[in-house]
Amino acid sequence: MELDMSADELKSALNRLRRAQGQLAGVIRMIEEGRDCEDVVTQLAAVSRALDRAGFSIIATGLQQCMTSDDPEVRDSAQMRARLEKLFLSLA
Template sequence: MAQTTATKLKNRLRRTDGQLQGILKMVDEGRDCQDILTQLAAVRSGVERIMGVVVAENVKQCVDEDQLSDQQQEQLATALELVIKNH
């Protein structure tokens, strides 16, 4: 995994960890279930985005870009961005 991707991934994981810690605090404080569920949905979305980044990076490592035309490289980049955004 490229260093910049690993750094971005670690930052996302730290952010998600912070959100989970916040949810634990909300539970300890007896906060409303709706508020907790809202935060859990945000964590789930963040984890799904992280999964998309990991999948996209794996595909990049499996594909030899030297074998792709410029147009194919652009199409691959666009497809991987969709994976990241919609995973």
């Protein structure tokens, strides 16, 4: 299944990923500087949340496309449902 994201959806997902990338660079810098463990873990949690939100956004778009598809094989496919479930659970 090919994911077809609108310009707004794509921009939002890419912004989230870029934010996570920046946060991760900050975590690396913090570790290199010997910063406090609690601060590092807090920032790692923020990176994780940013990645999760980007992933969930992408999966939600895929689910929406499946639900609104005119092709009954796509909409009702147990195989497609299993693939989407696997993707969703990979982020959980």
